[in-house]
Amino acid sequence: MGAPSALRDDTSLISHAVVELARRTHFPVAFGGLEHDGAVHVTTIVGARTRSIEGLVVHESRGLGGRALIERRPRMTLDYRTSRTITHDYDRAILGEGIATLFAVPVLVGGAARGVLYCGSWAQTPIGDAQARPAFDVAGELGTELRVRAEVERRLSAAPTVEGGLGAGAREEIRESYAQLRSVAATVGDADVRRRLEDIEARLAALTGDAPAAAVDSDLHLSRREIDVLACAAVGSTNGEIAASLGLRETTVKSYLASAMSKLDASTRHAAVTRARRAGLLP
Structure with missing residues (x-):
């Protein structure tokens, strides 16, 4: 039995956003997913050299993305391995891919975090406005699409x-x-x-x-x-x-x-x- 149409739509939107994230920021690795039951389920990965990120589920407050999700603001670490500001629940996935610098941007819809987009590199890479601004734009566009679709569906169902x-x-x-x-x-x-x-x-x-x-x-x-x-x-x-x-x-x-x-x-x-x-x- 196939996935529900709404889930297929979500996957399609995330897939496009992650591809755009990689294209606009020029980071070698990009991935992301939407929030379900208090956790971000990564469904799209672009540029990875290994399969360690596949199936990653990031819970609220855990790891870099979990903090971005609960705090509803971007989070960054230049050296993931040595970072003391995050939990290291997902080291197997992130370090398994060899990621050093990781940037996590929440997808906001009506002030609530609906997902997280990540971009990273295998070397320590400073993140300035030239990289951050496109990431914010992609997350904002995804949030807009999710908000519009939800509002249309709400009105039609009612x-x-x-x-x-x-x-x-x-x-x-x-x-x-x-x-x-x-x-x-x-x-x-x-x-x-x-x-x-x-x-x-x-x-x-x-x-x-x-x-x-x-x-x-x-x-x-x-x-x-x-x-x-x-x-x-x-x-x-x-x-x-x-x-x-x-x-x-x-x-x-x-x-x-x-x-x-x-x-x-x-x-x-x-x-x-x-x-x-x-x-x-x-x-």
């Missing part, structure tokens, strides 16, 4: 249904989630993370069933920002609220709204939202 489909309350929940998701995605700099968030947006939008893909007008194109602004307007946000949510100036929001209304041949924002939904551009 949404009531009627015979044959979604009820009015469920549709509004989906539309509000969609607007919030676009607001979050607008702040993400990494193109691959943004693409995956867009995939979630598309699946979420399709749940309303208002406009099948075949109904989309191929000649009608709204920019990403125009859709962002319309998605927020669709749930009743004012121009000021939209500006705060998307990190824009209010005058810029008005400009995007005006452009979207013109493209949709709509005289009001309400009409623009309605036509965008009919075109399959909004849920």
Whole structure:
């Protein structure tokens, strides 16, 4: 029997994050996992020369990662073997790989630590901002994806249904989630993370069933920002609220709204939202 879909999703997200961690920090070894039952279960390893880290489970407060998990802040040691600031429960795994310098960054979701990402080297390697900043960015992007997915799943599971489909309350929940998701995605700099968030947006939008893909007008194109602004307007946000949510100036929001209304041949924002939904551009 296969793993639950949620677990497969978690593994996929961690796998991408660890690969990105190695690529951006240029550390030879990277690994990480999410927290389950008070322990971090390492599921992805990149660059290791041995198999000693495979299956590693790091408990709260134990080792470098356990401290990062419980303290919810990055932890580092330049010489793991001689460090007196951590427990050495996992020496067999870490020293077995020959790691000297180890950097552990917690993955935070809503202030809670959901996992830990590690990068390390076989020699003692000073960690400056050039290495630390990319690690923080990767952990932050992973936290964003986990938060967005959890919120979408929460709203969908709580949404009531009627015979044959979604009820009015469920549709509004989906539309509000969609607007919030676009607001979050607008702040993400990494193109691959943004693409995956867009995939979630598309699946979420399709749940309303208002406009099948075949109904989309191929000649009608709204920019990403125009859709962002319309998605927020669709749930009743004012121009000021939209500006705060998307990190824009209010005058810029008005400009995007005006452009979207013109493209949709709509005289009001309400009409623009309605036509965008009919075109399959909004849920």
